[in-house]
Amino acid sequence: MSPTDIKGHLEEHRRQSVEDKLGITEFRVDAGNPHMKVNPDLCAACATKPCLYVCPANNFTLDAEGRLVMSWEGCIECGAAVTVCHTLGNKGLTWTYPRGGYGVRHTQG
Ligand code: SF4
Numbered sequence: 001m002s003p004t005d006i007k008g009h010l011e012e013h014r015r016q017s018v019e020d021k022l023g024i025t026e027f028r029v030d031a032g033n034p035h036m037k038v039n040p041d042l043c044a045a046c047a048t049k050p051c052l053y054v055c056p057a058n059n060f061t062l063d064a065e066g067r068l069v070m071s072w073e074g075c076i077e078c079g080a081a082v083t084v085c086h087t088l089g090n091k092g093l094t095w096t097y098p099r100g101g102y103g104v105r106h107t108q109g
Pocket of ligand 1: 089091
């Protein structure tokens with residue numbers, strides 16, 4: 001790859017929004033074996049719920065009754081949610097990397 005090719009690739013990377021990048025990200029889901037879990041009781045008692053605000057993929061939401069809903073299948077494995085959960089939240093999130101061969105695959109760098 002020439003320096004001009006690399007420069008063009010980097011410029012395109014900077015132009016893309018987070019949503020654009022997530023749209024071209026591949027996930028190999030380990031069905032029935034989630035690599036992250038939440039404890040409903042600890043989450044219900046979590047006053048600040050910082051996980052709702054830091055996940056770039058918006059994998060944490062609230063349902064109509066205000067209960068936390070977590071979607072592990074689209075996790076980009078950045079570690080932001082578990083970090084804020086264990087520093088600012090109520091430590092209700094358990095997180096590990098997916099098994100080998102599963103999880104996110106960043107195809108565009
Ligand atoms: S920050 Fe942790 S304890 Fe609080 S709602 Fe989110 S996952 Fe649950």
